[in-house]
Amino acid sequence: MSSIKVKIGKVVIGGGEPIAVQSMLKTDPHNIPSSLRQLRKLERSGCDLLRMAIPDELSLETFRYLKQRSSIPLIADIHFHPQLALKAIRAGADKVRINPGNIPKEGLKEILRVSKGKGIPLRVGFNSGSLAAKFRNIRPLWKGLLLAAEDFLNWVSRFDFSDLVFSLKASTIEDTVEAYRDFSQRFPFPLHLGLTEAGPIPEGVVKSTIALYSLLKEGIGDTVRISLTSPPEVEVQAAFSLLDSLGLRKKNLTLISCPTCGRAHSSLYPLIRMVRALENEAKNPMVVAVMGCEVNGPGEASHADFGISLTQKGAAIFKKGKIVKRVSLNEIPQELAKELKSG
Numbered sequence: 001m002s003s004i005k006v007k008i009g010k011v012v013i014g015g016g017e018p019i020a021v022q023s024m025l026k027t028d029p030h031n032i033p034s035s036l037r038q039l040r041k042l043e044r045s046g047c048d049l050l051r052m053a054i055p056d057e058l059s060l061e062t063f064r065y066l067k068q069r070s071s072i073p074l075i076a077d078i079h080f081h082p083q084l085a086l087k088a089i090r091a092g093a094d095k096v097r098i099n100p101g102n103i104p105k106e107g108l109k110e111i112l113r114v115s116k117g118k119g120i121p122l123r124v125g126f127n128s129g130s131l132a133a134k135f136r137n138i139r140p141l142w143k144g145l146l147l148a149a150e151d152f153l154n155w156v157s158r159f160d161f162s163d164l165v166f167s168l169k170a171s172t173i174e175d176t177v178e179a180y181r182d183f184s185q186r187f188p189f190p191l192h193l194g195l196t197e198a199g200p201i202p203e204g205v206v207k208s209t210i211a212l213y214s215l216l217k218e219g220i221g222d223t224v225r226i227s228l229t230s231p232p233e234v235e236v237q238a239a240f241s242l243l244d245s246l247g248l249r250k251k252n253l254t255l256i257s258c259p260t261c262g263r264a265h266s267s268l269y270p271l272i273r274m275v276r277a278l279e280n281e282a283k284n285p286m287v288v289a290v291m292g293c294e295v296n297g298p299g300e301a302s303h304a305d306f307g308i309s310l311t312q313k314g315a316a317i318f319k320k321g322k323i324v325k326r327v328s329l330n331e332i333p334q335e336l337a338k339e340l341k342s343g
């Protein structure tokens with residue numbers, strides 16, 4: 001079933017809009033300078049939507065400060081305290097994420113009333129670990145998630161409020177896929193996809209990819225977060241890689257690189273970072289290769305439109321497998337930038 005559109009600040013999700021990538025601030029919510037630094041990193045990473053936990057009144061100060069400076073729509077993440085949701089909306093929240101399992105109905109009613117008045121959408125998040133008591137022991141677990149979502153929808157139907165996004169997160173792939181699949185067949189609301197407690201790298205990326213791949217392939221999902229025990233910009237990179245692999249994101253530059261081995265002349269990480277930083281400059285679709293040596297690099301990446309192979313003294317630039325130039329490491333960014341602009 002195609003989903004309805006929901007506007008979160010300048011970003012629209014649902015109804016066939018591009019899938020938005022989101023992440024969450026992981027800094028101390030009372031520390032304004034470090035939260036602002038992380039926000040800036042996320043802006044550079046291309047993150048579309050950003051969530052911040054609001055555990056107490058003091059964090060609202062940080063939220064308000066960031067909201068005034070953020071180019072990314074900010075979502076307030078609220079547990080337990082409806083008053084914090086109301087204050088976050090007044091502080092400029094573009095969306096509020098609530099968990100009906102831990103907010104009393106009276107509080108929810110007030111949040112709906114104020115959100116409706118201000119045109120602020122709500123993400124209603126159901127997590128296998130924090131379902132209301134009556135759904136907690138239902139097996140299979142995904143049925144409990146669905147019944148909780150249905151119960152909320154029955155309750156909310158009397159308030160004429162449909163600016164809703166849903167998530168149904170479990171920590172296993174099967175439960176997550178089944179819950180989202182079933183929900184998407186029956187209800188038209190946009191879905192925020194993700195696994196809960198997915199883990200660190202690589203386990204978290206592998207688990208999330210398997211679950212989200214199945215859903216996205218079926219056209220299910222409007223915004224994604226790859227939750228990882230790692231910096232949030234890594235979550236964004238992982239989400240973009242997943243969308244790229246599925247052809248769900250329009251971008252011109254495709255980066256390939258070798259795994260490196262004993263023949264690599266130095267680390268490829270600085271070059272990879274440099275290429276990523278220029279990613280948005282590509283005018284036309286092109287494949288850029290970053291390879292560790294010139295013995296095998298140009299041959300292994302012979303389909304690349306533009307390649308860089310490290311050499312003993314610097315780097316060899318190659319195109320479609322043929323070396324066309326030798327440059328120093330310092331000259332590589334300008335060579336690539338030239339190619340991206342002319343391509």
Ligand code: SF4
Pocket residue numbers: 258259260261262263264265291292293294295296297300
């Ligand atoms: S391109 Fe060179 S460094 Fe990279 S994996 Fe192949 S042989 Fe090793």
